[in-house]
Amino acid sequence: MSNSGLVKSSIGRKLVMALSGLFLLVFLLQHLIINLLSVISPTSFNEVSHFMGTNGIIQFAMQPILIGGIVIHYIMGIVLTIQNKKARPIAYIVDNQKANSTWISRNMIFTGLTILAFLVVHFIDFWIPEVVTKFINQDWSGLEDGIEGFRYHHELVGKFSGTRGIVKASVYTIAFTFLGLHLAHGFASTFQSVGFRHGKYTPTLVKIGKAYSVIVPLLFALIVWFHALVSAH
Amino acid sequence: MNLTLKIWRQKDSKAKGAVETYPISDISPDSSFLEMLDVLNESLVLKGIVPVAFDHDCREGICGMCSLYINGEAHGPDRKVTTCQLHMRMFKDGDTITIEPFRSAGFPVVKDLVVDRSAFDKIQQAGGYVSVNTSGNTQDANAIPIPKRDADMAFDAATCIGCGACVATCKNGSAMLFVSAKVSQFSLLPQGKVEADRRALNMVGKMDELGFGNCTNTGACEVECPKGISLDNIARMNSDFLKASIISEEK
Numbered sequence: 001m002s003n004s005g006l007v008k009s010s011i012g013r014k015l016v017m018a019l020s021g022l023f024l025l026v027f028l029l030q031h032l033i034i035n036l037l038s039v040i041s042p043t044s045f046n047e048v049s050h051f052m053g054t055n056g057i058i059q060f061a062m063q064p065i066l067i068g069g070i071v072i073h074y075i076m077g078i079v080l081t082i083q084n085k086k087a088r089p090i091a092y093i094v095d096n097q098k099a100n101s102t103w104i105s106r107n108m109i110f111t112g113l114t115i116l117a118f119l120v121v122h123f124i125d126f127w128i129p130e131v132v133t134k135f136i137n138q139d140w141s142g143l144e145d146g147i148e149g150f151r152y153h154h155e156l157v158g159k160f161s162g163t164r165g166i167v168k169a170s171v172y173t174i175a176f177t178f179l180g181l182h183l184a185h186g187f188a189s190t191f192q193s194v195g196f197r198h199g200k201y202t203p204t205l206v207k208i209g210k211a212y213s214v215i216v217p218l219l220f221a222l223i224v225w226f227h228a229l230v231s232a233h
Numbered sequence: 234m235n236l237t238l239k240i241w242r243q244k245d246s247k248a249k250g251a252v253e254t255y256p257i258s259d260i261s262p263d264s265s266f267l268e269m270l271d272v273l274n275e276s277l278v279l280k281g282i283v284p285v286a287f288d289h290d291c292r293e294g295i296c297g298m299c300s301l302y303i304n305g306e307a308h309g310p311d312r313k314v315t316t317c318q319l320h321m322r323m324f325k326d327g328d329t330i331t332i333e334p335f336r337s338a339g340f341p342v343v344k345d346l347v348v349d350r351s352a353f354d355k356i357q358q359a360g361g362y363v364s365v366n367t368s369g370n371t372q373d374a375n376a377i378p379i380p381k382r383d384a385d386m387a388f389d390a391a392t393c394i395g396c397g398a399c400v401a402t403c404k405n406g407s408a409m410l411f412v413s414a415k416v417s418q419f420s421l422l423p424q425g426k427v428e429a430d431r432r433a434l435n436m437v438g439k440m441d442e443l444g445f446g447n448c449t450n451t452g453a454c455e456v457e458c459p460k461g462i463s464l465d466n467i468a469r470m471n472s473d474f475l476k477a478s479i480i481s482e483e484k
């Protein structure tokens with residue numbers, strides 16, 4: 001088999017899925033740290049946001065790579081799911097899957113598509129307005145009339161204020177729950193996919209995965225609720 | 234025991250097939266599942282009905298021939314047993330038991346509950362062997378020292394009987410557990426390492442070509458495998474395959 005065979009092989013596709021998933025896991029940590037700043041120190045949050053939003057490398061290299069990673073991950077997820085459905089053209093009449101596997105491991109496409117739906121909402125909420133300000137209005141200053149310092153923290157709090165903020169926080173919380181479920185299987189699964197399974201390290205990795213899938217989504221949710229209930233008042 | 238059996242009946246590979254219901258009575262809890270089907274078939278013959286076709290051979294859990302998806306699980310509800318070793322005491326009097334053939338694009342139905350698993354033979358022929366000259370002067374295998382752990386793992390992998398329960402169980406119809414057992418059995422041993430790259434590439438290539446699905450690490454296969462073949466083997470094959478396709482020059 002030649003190297004073009006790698007990409008077309010089932011294990012090659014798993015490698016793509018695993019590497020893009022791993023990349024998203026790392027990205028999530030970075031995203032979380034910046035979000036935490038919005039609670040701990042609005043000034044640092046503003047500074048980091050301005051840096052991330054105006055730095056050429058981040059805007060024109062990292063951001064396209066990130067979007068590419070997400071696109072590859074979900075396109076491959078959909079491709080794999082379609083192929084896997086084809087591998088069982090006739091379904092069982094009785095299929096007791098819960099006897100041998102967890103719900104989360106069987107529903108990665110479902111939890112994944114929920115995250116994708118959330119990403120659309122999240123993009124409309126945060127990303128599109130930024131694109132409009134920077135690329136259409138050509139305003140890269142990070143400033144806004146009537147606001148002292150950078151505008152980012154002020155805008156964030158605005159987005160979560162009032163009843164709409166509560167509704168938004170609830171939608172975000174649901175999405176974070178599905179993210180947690182996706183990662184509860186995905187984290188450890190990545191290592192199995194790339195062929196790393198070790199008697200000494202795998203049990204620890206599984207534990208780290210469980211912790212990651214609870215702590216990271218939980219912190220994301222707490223931050224959102226902090227802004228909806230505390231900052232906005 | 235009195236039971237209601239719902240069995241998939243299909244005249245031949247082209248027929249559409251449907252579920253038929255057969256009541257059955259006076260089954261001993263100590264009989265095996267296949268013996269229960271024998272009793273059913275005798276009664277069907279007496280009634281002039283074509284008996285239910287199902288696969289079996291050794292009836293002692295070693296050949297891998299018996300199959301059946303029983304109440305939603307390959308080889309039924311018991312663990313680490315084949316259907317011939319499944320006993321009726323696993324069921325309750327009055328139960329309804331649904332019996333279906335293994336379902337996979339790679340395992341077409343031949344008749345009733347019999348499926349064609351020759352796809353596994355094709356995967357084996359693609360590399361599941363060690364090439365040696367049987368000239369009569371082959372080296373004594375015990376002359377090569379092998380770490381006990383490796384020998385044990387290779388032996389465990391070699392207990393795979395090729396029954397296909399892993400494929401039947403997997404929601405993706407993936408054959409990874411079977412193929413990984415066959416790959417590991419050799420790649421763990423010095424005699425098999427020599428051809429490890431080519432073996433991994435060819436066997437995985439054949440598996441993909443025959444229409445088996447992609448593994449998503451649900452782990453269902455390991456639970457339903459009558460021989461307890463471990464997911465360790467899949468990880469080993471993944472890394473063998475990736476090394477072979479990225480690092481080695483083997484095509």
Ligand code: HEM
Pocket residue numbers: 014017018019021022024025028073074075077078080081108109111112113115116182183185186187189190191193194448449450
């Ligand atoms: C922040 C977002 C996301 C993260 C961090 C993430 C992470 C992961 C990880 C780590 C895996 C395990 C990979 C493996 O088993 O090798 C995975 C698998 C999967 N993801 Fe995602 N994912 C995200 C979004 C999505 C989206 C938007 C979809 C939409 C379709 C999706 C669909 C899937 C599917 C179907 C699998 C299972 C594939 C398999 O196990 O082979 N994911 N994800």
Ligand code: SF4
Pocket residue numbers: 392393394395396397398399400410411414457458459460461462
């Ligand atoms: S791995 Fe287990 S379930 Fe799969 S064919 Fe071998 S013995 Fe059967």
Ligand code: FES
Pocket residue numbers: 288289290291292293294295296297298299315316317318
């Ligand atoms: S008939 Fe041989 S394993 Fe069941």
